[in-house]
Amino acid sequence: MSKQGQAPARKPAPKSAASATAKRPAIRLRPTGPIVPASNVSGRALMLVIAIMAFLACITLGAVMMVRATAESWQSQISREITIQIKPAEGLDMDKALSDARNIALSFPGTRDATVVDREATARLLEPWLGPGLDLDELPVPRLVVVTIDERAPPDFAALRARLAQVIPQAMLDDHRTWVDRLVAMAHTTALIGTGVLVLVFSAMVLTVVFATRGTLSGNRHIVEVLHFVGAEASFVASEFQKHFLKISLKGSGAGGLLAALCFLLAGWWQSRSLATPQSDQATALFGTFTIGYTGYLGIVATMIVIALLTTLTARYTVMRTIYEIDLIRSDPTRTDAVPE
Structure with a gap:
């Protein structure tokens, strides 16, 4: 065939932009470090304090539930019978x-x-x-x-x-109203005492979290100020501290709550193994059975959750309040401790 009849040779197709981009080395982003250190001495100390507070709160809650259950049992037994006494x-x-x-x-x-x-x-x-x-x-x-x-x-x-x-x-009727009233008053008093102890425990924990949050903020104040001045919102900074203290509070409250539940389980096991002994009889007469039931363990779980939420919200409020104070210092040029631009 003549050259005119031959098909023209095809030129190699240019490489696509996608293939060229695929051969380029990938850009690796440098991971950003957390604003709050993951673990330090103050964090471990705070975790231990929260664990102790959670343990005391759960023990108090379980003890109040046991005493109330025992008082209700006594009240039911006394209210079920009356006595006729003949002299x-x-x-x-x-x-x-x-x-x-x-x-x-x-x-x-x-x-x-x-x-x-x-x-x-x-x-x-x-x-x-x-x-x-x-x-x-x-x-x-x-x-x-x-x-x-x-x-x-x-x-x-x-x-x-x-x-x-x-x-x-010579007959005298005793309807046990006096004993029933005393048992009701004892149950109410026990509940009030337990509530007061829980309030004190939660108050001490809140104050501890406030001091721990302020201590962490003072150690990282320059980082918080720089982030806030370059445009980071107060809610973003507060959320970082909130996550940090949420992890600490969950670990601390979980440890304290599990230890309290283990104490009740061991006490119930000891009581079941030492029936008809003077020690067990005296303990049963005073406190009833050392069992809190599923409602008691649900109460322990609820206490753990409340402690974790209370710690987290306290940390968030403290951070927001501190950032607000930083804004006030920065906006007031007459303050000697104002942060320079």
Whole structure:
């Protein structure tokens, strides 16, 4: 074929801009360091303080819940029963008087059962004080009738008391109102004391966080001032400190809360392993069972969260307040401590 019939040779296509860019070395950005040091001596000390405060707060919360539960149990047991006490007198047939008192109590609506405390049971009740082998005929010992009532619809105590006084003058009705009122007052007092302790713990923690935040700010004040003067908003600087103190508070409150939960678990385990011993019986009589239930552990978790949030918000408020003070110093040319432009 002639040269005219031959197809013209193609020129190599120019390299695309994308391929040329792909061969260029990638630009590596230098990582920016945090405004607040990740860990230092003051941060570890603050974490330890928060852990101690969280432990005390969780222990106080659990103790208040245990005492309230025990007081409610006592109140329920006392409110479920009333007692008819018959004093011995000359010419009184005690057995007949006990039977009449039982029948009178059962005749009132709101009573479920009535039991006469026999002579053997009465002697066992007095044995710790008067010793064994007690002869009730030799001492003027009152006899008891225990009446079980309906807590939701109790009987008319005034009418029952008047009926007993009419039929059996030596009988006296004890509805345990005095003990119930004392238990309610004790539960309320315990709750108030626990609330006061929690308020003191949280107040001390807030003050500690304020001082720690101001100490961290004073150590990094030049960095904060430079960032703020070149355009960094106060919220950005506060968020950096907020993240720093949030990590510290989460670690501290988590450690304190877990330690408190472990203490309650160990106390409950000890109580279950030492049943029917004098130490366990005394502890059970005073505090009830050393178990706080799932509500108590949820309360510990809630306390940990509240401590972490309170620490974070306190740090943020302190930083915003400090930056506001820096702006006031800078805007006032008459101040001798004004920051130079």
